[in-house]
Amino acid sequence: MHLNKLLEEKKAVIDDALRFFLPDETDYPPTIHRALHYSVFAGGKRIRPILALQTAELFSPNWRRIIPPACALELIHTYSLIHDDLPAMDNDDYRRGRLTSHKVFGEGMAILAGDALLTLAFEILAGTKDKYGEYESDYWSNVSPEVKLNVNFEIAVAAGTKGMIGGQVVDLKSEGKSITKETLEYIEEHKTGALITASVRLGALLSGANNRDLHRLTLYARLLGNAFQIVDDLLDIEGNEEKMGKAKGADARNQKPTYVSLYGLEGAKKRREELYKLALKELDDFGDKADVLRELTRFILYRNY
């Protein structure tokens, strides 16, 4: 099957599930629920959930059990974008072709909308069959509460101060400064890498991967995560503005040190290629089963939006 069609199908599955998990826009108080829908259904590519689903498919056809935690990861990603766009952070007016949350709903509401998505993510992660029949039944019939708590713990660590928030903190502190290679690597590995790694690992952990496979996939995810941040930096210079729905050049405007500012455009592209090859290498032992994941990796690292 052509990758684009397959991604569209998986994206539709995730979008349906997100619609199920999110409170209705009209639920009281409606302002906050409108704000949640506005950001969650803003045309995101759902890369993290799809990575989790495709990793799960390496081990089991029952990938539907991964839907709830995959949705939780997407909500954590979305909350981080809402807070990241705030005037006190990156101060972005547009994302995906639309005004950012605080431009539409005001700063106070945008802060609360981010808080709400993070909270909802953990509500979903603790959800039980009687609460979420349709989406939990496959999931719960295959996953023990112990394993689920372990996955929840991993996701919380990945999203916290030793993971995504840590990367965000160092990124924020580095604006307008020259930074070392080590600091840049810390930002890469944490700001984007931590959630990417968690996505891949939860797909494996919930599908009965053995320790050896889990280790391989963790290495794959780390390499992908590092390259992912370089792609973000490259898109801010060479991306398709129309498809991205935002103006390029924000990093330069914010005097943000990036892989490109430290190593130049060619240096960054060379590093992307290296990381791409190293990541693929970790998938070697999975044979044909990993073909979609390979194509997905290529798509993630060489997209122009």
Place this chain on the structure above:
Amino acid sequence: MHLNKLLEEKKAVIDDALRFFLPDETDYPPTIHRALHYSVFAGGKRIRPILALQTAELFSPNWRRIIPPACALELIHTYSLIHDDLPAMDNDDYRRGRLTSHKVFGEGMAILAGDALLTLAFEILAGTKDKYGEYESDYWSNVSPEVKLNVNFEIAVAAGTKGMIGGQVVDLKSEGKSITKETLEYIEEHKTGALITASVRLGALLSGANNRDLHRLTLYARLLGNAFQIVDDLLDIEGNEEKMGKAKGADARNQKPTYVSLYGLEGAKKRREELYKLALKELDDFGDKADVLRELTRFILYRNY
């Protein structure tokens, strides 16, 4: 034992546990961890954790198993204060006699500090014995993963858009407007009430309370939660500024509708007295065992700071 001494002892237990669960201030990246310590150890009374512990003591002497989720509730409460104090929300410069987080660390870092505490709360809630030996061993040896997931779910709902955040949203939207009695009641029940109710319920749920007792304590907690918000409103007019460590009159300054602005000072006090008596009534069946909880209720509702 005198209530103050008992509260001091319980507070010390909670403070020790919070120190155990929080990353060290020097952990990388240090800025965020300093910000977490700054707000978590700012002299909070630990009312929510102590309510959870005292409720648990009605049923079992093994109240130590309640410490991790009680700490999680305190972190959720603290995150809500940090975000609430931001310029886009209540715009408060002082809390508990010290500058608020954003005045010390900047707005971006204060937003991230709130996010981090909320995330850490759910990390603790998903924690396992091998990760948190000292504080998890009692806890885990008595609580099944199923019950734990149920408690986590309840806490997430209480902290979300149908709970605390919902109350915060309506509060924010009501500034400078005249509101109905129903709207004020919604704010009371959600902004403060939801976490208070969750505190009491988790103490009961994790200590083997039967459904009848759980129902009674839920009613008790709702009445206490409603009265709690009235006390907040009263403190902003009649509180001891020195002990509170902040200036009174913020509600009037922000043109915030409160119980006092709607019913007057005497009306608010009369309502507090009514709610106090109704709350105590729900504790009648617990006999002497509930004496400390009764004293604690009186302290919470009639304090001047």
